Amino acid sequence: MANKNNPAPGDGLRSVRTTSLFRAVNFELYTRPNAVIMGLGLLAITGCAGYIAYMRSKYEGLGYYGAVKEDGTEEFVKRKSKWD
Template identity: 65%
Template structure:
């Protein structure tokens, strides 16, 4: 009975990258094997922050013009102009 020793000595922190897997598994689960890329992460955070900022800006713009989010009877949300009872 011969015990095969692995060719690779596993180091702490390697995680799933050090395991032997099939090419299909690596292709389907690409994010488990890709090393973090700080440039792509920074661009993603800037884009996400920009989108959130734009949504907040548009919401405040509508609210400052007197619009509010109203629900219709069928459950859809629309922006309606505030009206006074005295008009």
Template identity: 65%
Template sequence: MTKDKNSSPGDGIRSLRTSKLFRAANFELYVRPNIVIMVLGLIGIAGCSGYLTYMKYKYEKLGYYAAIKSDGTEQFTKKTSRWD
């Protein structure tokens, strides 16, 4: 791999001559970062993480837990106090 003649400092791997197959397989190494797409991706990931956290909170608030019966099956049982 040799450097192109019209490369500038800071080009990194873009300045190396590579095959078209390598460029196709490693597309993300050759494209410039797109701020709009990165922001949309971060919003999507944050939204999914927030939704999963919300669902876990709501599930734990219901008070059910997985209890394993003597025959090995799993049953969801509501938490109760010994004082009830």
């Protein structure tokens, strides 16, 4: 790591004199990226998106469809036949 008195290019915020409060509040600016935590976060986000897609396809398979109301919100409505 470079000397604090003589910062090198690319040191970023680590070379800037700051208070401990600033470092505590902005902790992510001073830590190195962690590949394991990043992978777990990516896995969690992918799982959530997959679950939402699964539930949407499940409702559509049961005969529901996404209808947009007049106020702009979406609601799942059961398909109705003209013959009912």
